Amino acid sequence: MWDAEQAECQNQLPLDQRGKAPLIGACKPTRCRNSTVTRTHAPIWLAEEEDLIAMSQDRRLAPPRREAVLIELADVQRITRAFKYQKDSH
Structure with missing residues (x-):
């Protein structure tokens, strides 16, 4: 279900680093509609x-x-x- 635009884990990354891959250590399934x-x-x-x-x-x-x-x-x-x-x- 990886959709970089909806992934909460991407919010703390600099703009030029967003969207490349999910950040598993930053995964917050209770807060991210992109998580499964x-x-x-x-x-x-x-x-x-x-x-x-x-x-x-x-x-x-x-x-x-x-x-x-x-x-x-x-x-x-x-x-x-x-x-x-x-x-x-x-």
Whole structure:
């Protein structure tokens, strides 16, 4: 579904670098109408959720960073919730 004009990951790039390829590390499926997440992506997103949960529980984390991690975790859980629901339904 790659459509550079609609890809949120392209917004932070300089104009002359936009549209060449999706930036996987900047992918935000909950915010990008250009993104597609399927069952094959589940292990990646579930691992990301686990990492963010572990990071959020680190007592050494500065409060602003913890808040950023929790915001990112909420975004990731919008995706992982669907995978967990599908798993429980079958």
